[in-house]
Amino acid sequence: MTTNLWWLSVPVIICLFLLLRVLNNKTTHGVSKALSNPVCWAILIIAALLVTLDLPYAPFAEHSKILSWLLEPAIVALALPLYQQFVHVRRNLLLIVISCSLGVINATVVASLICYFFAAPAELSASLASLSVTTPITLIVTDALGGIPSLAAAMVIFIGVLGGIFGNLIFSLLNIRNAQAKGVAIGTACHAIGTASLITEEAKAGAFASVAMALSALLSAIIVPLLYPVLQHALV
Amino acid sequence: MKYLFSSAIILACLAVAKYLSLLLNSSFPAPLLAMVMLLLLLLTGVVKEHQLKPTASPLLNYMPLFFIPAGVGIVEHLGLIGQHWSLLLTVFIIVPLSSVLLIGGVIAYFKGRENDD
Numbered sequence: 586m587t588t589n590l591w592w593l594s595v596p597v598i599i600c601l602f603l604l605l606r607v608l609n610n611k612t613t614h615g616v617s618k619a620l621s622n623p624v625c626w627a628i629l630i631i632a633a634l635l636v637t638l639d640l641p642y643a644p645f646a647e648h649s650k651i652l653s654w655l656l657e658p659a660i661v662a663l664a665l666p667l668y669q670q671f672v673h674v675r676r677n678l679l680l681i682v683i684s685c686s687l688g689v690i691n692a693t694v695v696a697s698l699i700c701y702f703f704a705a706p707a708e709l710s711a712s713l714a715s716l717s718v719t720t721p722i723t724l725i726v727t728d729a730l731g732g733i734p735s736l737a738a739a740m741v742i743f744i745g746v747l748g749g750i751f752g753n754l755i756f757s758l759l760n761i762r763n764a765q766a767k768g769v770a771i772g773t774a775c776h777a778i779g780t781a782s783l784i785t786e787e788a789k790a791g792a793f794a795s796v797a798m799a800l801s802a803l804l805s806a807i808i809v810p811l812l813y814p815v816l817q818h819a820l821v
Numbered sequence: 822m823k824y825l826f827s828s829a830i831i832l833a834c835l836a837v838a839k840y841l842s843l844l845l846n847s848s849f850p851a852p853l854l855a856m857v858m859l860l861l862l863l864l865t866g867v868v869k870e871h872q873l874k875p876t877a878s879p880l881l882n883y884m885p886l887f888f889i890p891a892g893v894g895i896v897e898h899l900g901l902i903g904q905h906w907s908l909l910l911t912v913f914i915i916v917p918l919s920s921v922l923l924i925g926g927v928i929a930y931f932k933g934r935e936n937d938d
Contacts, residue, residue: 598889624885628892635896642897649890655880656887660852661831662877664859665870684927688920695919696912703908709901713912717920721888725850735894736902740909742892744917755921762935766928774920789936797924803860806853 590640594648597634602627615786619749622778624720625742660721663802670799681769681793685800688773689808692717697816707817712736714813716744718805719776719798726809741776748775749782768793773801827876830868834859 605623612618635645646653674681693714700710711732715723720738727737752771761767764787771779772794780798784791838855841847862868895902902909 594890598886602886602889624889624892627885627889628895631889631893632896635893636899642894645893646890652887653890654887656884656891657835657852657855658828658831658876659880659884659887661835661855661859662873662880664856664863665873665877666881667856667860668863668870671864680928680931684924687927688924691920691923692916696916699908699912699915703905703911705905705908709905709908713909713916716912716916720892721884722853724888724891725852729848729850733894733898733901735891736898738888738892739895740913743913747913748917748921752921755918756925759922759925759929760934761925761929763929763932764936765932766925766934769928770921770924773924774917803857806850806856810849 590644591648593631593634593640594645595652597631598627598649598652601630613785615753615782616750618785619746619778619782622742622746622749622781625746625778628739628742656721656724660725663721663799666795667799667803670796674793674796677765681765681796681800682804684769685773685797686804686808688770688797689717689801689804690812692774693809693812694816697813697820701820708732709736710817711813713740714816715805715809716740717774717776717801718809719802722802722805726805729810730813742778745775745778748779752779752783753786764790765793768795769797772797776801823872823875827873830862830873831855831859831876831880834862 602623605626609618609621609623612621635642696713696716697710700713708731711730712727714730714732715726715737720741723737723741724734727734748771752775756767768783768790771783776798780791780794783794834855835852838851838858842849842851842854859868863870
């Protein structure tokens with residue numbers, strides 16, 4: 586197809602995302618907040634448009650480069666919420682840092698073991714090594730590990746939605762009502778989408794989730810690129 | 822001016838990090854190194870929160886826009902996903918579930934299952 590489809594990239598992404606975000610902001614229940622996540626739907630809708638119109642991805646990526654380019658400065662800017670959260674939780678910092686690290690390490694080890702049992706190709710296991718972290722960090726870490734960033738991002742987003750739907754159910758099954766336990770678990774394992782959902786249900790747990798999410802971004806950035814090669818070496 | 826200054830801080834961190842990873846030939850992702858550097862600058866008080874906010878806040882607020890294009894890249898791997906759907910489904914359920922159980926369990930062990938304050 587020779588038509589220039591620039592309109593399908595930046596304008597569609599911006600309009601669609603802002604519209605979906607307005608709708609998402611109207612939800613008041615944790616589960617509906619997770620299910621109506623704007624990032625998840627924007628990606629699904631645009632992917633469906635490309636597939637149904639039989640359009641290749643490369644020109645789309647080329648036209649939306651201006652947006653992708655801003656991802657790197659935005660990741661640097663993540664230092665700000667990280668700093669703000671650090672100041673908040675000095676009192677509980679040690680326990681939170683330890684449990685966040687455990688969560689991040691657990692996610693990488695469990696995913697690598699599952700990939701080992703399924704005899705997954707290296708490209709795939711690299712794509713699943715960094716799932717316990719917010720999407721932008723996953724993209725960068727997965728790229729560095731030689732995985733498929735978009736696949737890792739999709740997994741992370743769907744895990745977030747899953748956490749937003751079932752998080753509270755799991756805690757009530759386990760009889761855990763401690764806001765710190767709930768928040769740190771969801772923030773580490775289910776990052777932004779799970780956290781947004783938890784905030785609407787229980788503000789105090791949501792605050793801990795925000796801390797854990799920021800911290801797992803930092804910890805993943807440090808731990809996963811070091812841990813993954815070691816695991817690959819041990820498992821082969 | 823404040824926008825220019827806060828942009829300069831962010832871009833300077835990114836540039837130094839990129840230079841260092843090229844210099845050391847490291848596979849550690851430069852944007853993450855830059856994030857850690859900026860965090861240290863904030864913690865040591867070299868950079869102040871209000872100096873960073875003008876650019877950092879809008880960047881953070883619209884961050885999802887910047888990774889939607891990369892996420893759409895999933896359309897190039899539909900074949901691979903179809904081929905390995907059972908693996909992906911297993912990881913999708915077991916990884917977050919095991920992490921939530923582990924973290925929730927550890928904190929509940931130290932802090933108790935009920936709210937402590």
